[in-house]
Amino acid sequence: MPPRATHRLRVVIVPGRVGSISAHEAFEGLDAIALCGQAEDVRVHDGDREFFLGNEQGGFHVRCPVTGEPAARPFAHALQTWREGGPREMDCPCGAHHDLAAMDLQPPAAFSARWIELCEPAELEPRHGTLLDERWPGWTSLVVRG
Ligand SMILES: [Zn+2]
Numbered sequence: 001m002p003p004r005a006t007h008r009l010r011v012v013i014v015p016g017r018v019g020s021i022s023a024h025e026a027f028e029g030l031d032a033i034a035l036c037g038q039a040e041d042v043r044v045h046d047g048d049r050e051f052f053l054g055n056e057q058g059g060f061h062v063r064c065p066v067t068g069e070p071a072a073r074p075f076a077h078a079l080q081t082w083r084e085g086g087p088r089e090m091d092c093p094c095g096a097h098h099d100l101a102a103m104d105l106q107p108p109a110a111f112s113a114r115w116i117e118l119c120e121p122a123e124l125e126p127r128h129g130t131l132l133d134e135r136w137p138g139w140t141s142l143v144v145r146g
Contacts, residue, residue: 009145011121012053014112016138022046023114026135030128032118041119050088052079052100054109055144063104067094075103108142 015026023044032042054060062075071093078090078100088100088111101111124141132139 009120009143011118011124012110012142012144013116013118013132013136014053014110014140014142015114015136016140020114020136023116026114026132027116030116030131032116032121035121035124035128036118037120041121043117043119045113045115045117047113050111050113052083052109052111053115053142053144054105055107055142059107060109061106063106064092064094064096065098065102065104066092066096068104069093071103075100108140110140110142 015021015023020026023046027044033039036042060072061070062072063069064071069092071090074090074093078086082088082100089097090100090103092098092103
Protein backbone atom coordinates (compact mmCIF):
# COMPACT_ATOMS: atom_id res chain seq x y z
CA MET A 1 0.00 0.00 0.00
CA PRO A 2 1.52 3.37 -0.98
CA PRO A 3 2.20 5.80 1.86
CA ARG A 4 -0.59 8.22 2.43
CA ALA A 5 0.28 11.88 1.98
CA THR A 6 -0.23 13.22 5.45
CA HIS A 7 1.29 16.67 5.35
CA ARG A 8 -0.34 18.09 2.30
CA LEU A 9 -2.18 21.34 2.52
CA ARG A 10 -5.87 21.01 1.81
CA VAL A 11 -8.35 23.79 1.29
CA VAL A 12 -11.93 22.84 2.04
CA ILE A 13 -14.66 25.10 0.70
CA VAL A 14 -18.04 24.84 2.43
CA PRO A 15 -21.39 26.50 1.71
CA GLY A 16 -22.58 29.34 3.92
CA ARG A 17 -25.86 27.75 4.84
CA VAL A 18 -27.81 24.54 4.99
CA GLY A 19 -30.05 23.93 1.99
CA SER A 20 -27.62 25.32 -0.53
CA ILE A 21 -27.13 23.73 -3.94
CA SER A 22 -24.99 20.62 -4.07
CA ALA A 23 -21.22 20.72 -4.13
CA HIS A 24 -21.30 19.15 -7.58
CA GLU A 25 -23.47 22.04 -8.85
CA ALA A 26 -21.38 24.65 -7.06
CA PHE A 27 -18.26 23.09 -8.46
CA GLU A 28 -19.41 23.16 -12.07
CA GLY A 29 -17.37 25.52 -14.19
CA LEU A 30 -15.13 26.41 -11.27
CA ASP A 31 -12.19 24.87 -13.06
CA ALA A 32 -10.84 23.66 -9.76
CA ILE A 33 -8.73 21.03 -11.43
CA ALA A 34 -6.63 23.80 -12.96
CA LEU A 35 -6.06 25.15 -9.44
CA CYS A 36 -4.63 21.87 -8.26
CA GLY A 37 -3.05 20.45 -11.36
CA GLN A 38 -4.78 17.09 -11.39
CA ALA A 39 -8.26 15.71 -11.03
CA GLU A 40 -7.33 13.41 -8.17
CA ASP A 41 -6.46 16.46 -6.06
CA VAL A 42 -10.04 17.68 -6.19
CA ARG A 43 -12.75 16.00 -4.16
CA VAL A 44 -16.35 17.04 -4.28
CA HIS A 45 -18.53 15.72 -1.48
CA ASP A 46 -22.32 15.69 -1.28
CA GLY A 47 -23.75 13.68 1.54
CA ASP A 48 -26.68 13.52 3.92
CA ARG A 49 -24.58 13.45 7.04
CA GLU A 50 -22.73 16.44 8.42
CA PHE A 51 -19.05 16.16 9.17
CA PHE A 52 -16.84 18.34 11.30
CA LEU A 53 -14.32 19.88 8.95
CA GLY A 54 -11.34 21.37 10.62
CA ASN A 55 -7.92 20.88 11.96
CA GLU A 56 -8.26 19.19 15.31
CA GLN A 57 -4.57 18.74 15.84
CA GLY A 58 -2.27 20.97 17.85
CA GLY A 59 -3.09 24.64 17.94
CA PHE A 60 -6.83 24.28 17.65
CA HIS A 61 -8.56 26.81 19.88
CA VAL A 62 -12.18 26.93 20.93
CA ARG A 63 -13.74 29.90 22.68
CA CYS A 64 -17.19 30.85 23.86
CA PRO A 65 -18.78 33.14 21.24
CA VAL A 66 -20.22 35.32 24.02
CA THR A 67 -17.54 35.65 26.68
CA GLY A 68 -14.44 34.48 24.81
CA GLU A 69 -13.66 31.95 27.55
CA PRO A 70 -11.57 28.95 26.41
CA ALA A 71 -13.80 25.94 25.88
CA ALA A 72 -11.66 23.38 24.07
CA ARG A 73 -12.26 20.53 26.47
CA PRO A 74 -16.06 20.70 26.70
CA PHE A 75 -16.13 21.24 22.94
CA ALA A 76 -14.09 18.09 22.35
CA HIS A 77 -16.42 16.09 24.59
CA ALA A 78 -19.54 17.49 22.91
CA LEU A 79 -18.05 16.86 19.48
CA GLN A 80 -17.50 13.23 20.40
CA THR A 81 -21.06 12.95 21.69
CA TRP A 82 -22.36 14.52 18.47
CA ARG A 83 -20.34 12.07 16.39
CA GLU A 84 -21.98 9.26 18.30
CA GLY A 85 -25.40 10.60 17.37
CA GLY A 86 -25.97 13.23 20.04
CA PRO A 87 -27.12 16.81 19.53
CA ARG A 88 -24.81 19.36 17.93
CA GLU A 89 -24.62 21.48 21.05
CA MET A 90 -22.69 21.91 24.25
CA ASP A 91 -22.84 23.23 27.77
CA CYS A 92 -20.41 26.11 27.73
CA PRO A 93 -18.27 27.27 30.67
CA CYS A 94 -20.25 30.55 30.47
CA GLY A 95 -23.32 28.65 31.62
CA ALA A 96 -25.16 28.83 28.33
CA HIS A 97 -25.95 26.18 25.78
CA HIS A 98 -24.38 26.72 22.36
CA ASP A 99 -24.61 25.11 18.96
CA LEU A 100 -21.15 23.64 18.32
CA ALA A 101 -21.09 25.51 15.00
CA ALA A 102 -21.58 28.80 16.86
CA MET A 103 -18.37 28.40 18.86
CA ASP A 104 -15.42 30.59 18.01
CA LEU A 105 -13.07 28.10 16.38
CA GLN A 106 -9.50 29.00 15.46
CA PRO A 107 -8.34 28.10 12.94
CA PRO A 108 -11.83 28.23 11.43
CA ALA A 109 -13.74 24.97 11.13
CA ALA A 110 -17.22 24.07 9.95
CA PHE A 111 -19.98 21.50 10.07
CA SER A 112 -21.18 20.53 6.64
CA ALA A 113 -22.51 17.65 4.57
CA ARG A 114 -21.15 19.13 1.35
CA TRP A 115 -17.81 20.54 0.44
CA ILE A 116 -15.17 20.94 -2.23
CA GLU A 117 -11.73 19.84 -1.19
CA LEU A 118 -8.65 21.02 -3.04
CA CYS A 119 -5.25 19.54 -2.40
CA GLU A 120 -2.32 21.97 -2.57
CA PRO A 121 -4.30 24.43 -4.70
CA ALA A 122 -3.03 27.59 -6.29
CA GLU A 123 -4.58 30.74 -4.87
CA LEU A 124 -8.29 31.19 -5.63
CA GLU A 125 -8.84 33.89 -8.23
CA PRO A 126 -11.49 36.63 -8.01
CA ARG A 127 -13.65 34.75 -10.54
CA HIS A 128 -13.76 31.74 -8.24
CA GLY A 129 -14.95 33.99 -5.42
CA THR A 130 -17.61 35.54 -7.64
CA LEU A 131 -18.90 32.13 -8.73
CA LEU A 132 -18.96 30.83 -5.18
CA ASP A 133 -20.70 34.00 -3.92
CA GLU A 134 -23.49 33.30 -6.41
CA ARG A 135 -23.76 29.61 -5.70
CA TRP A 136 -22.85 29.26 -2.06
CA PRO A 137 -23.58 32.64 -0.42
CA GLY A 138 -21.53 33.06 2.72
CA TRP A 139 -19.12 30.28 1.68
CA THR A 140 -15.93 29.84 3.63
CA SER A 141 -12.68 28.12 2.95
CA LEU A 142 -10.83 26.24 5.64
CA VAL A 143 -7.23 25.22 5.56
CA VAL A 144 -6.66 21.71 6.82
CA ARG A 145 -3.44 19.77 7.10
CA GLY A 146 -3.14 16.04 7.13
ZN1 LIG B 1 -20.56 30.35 26.17
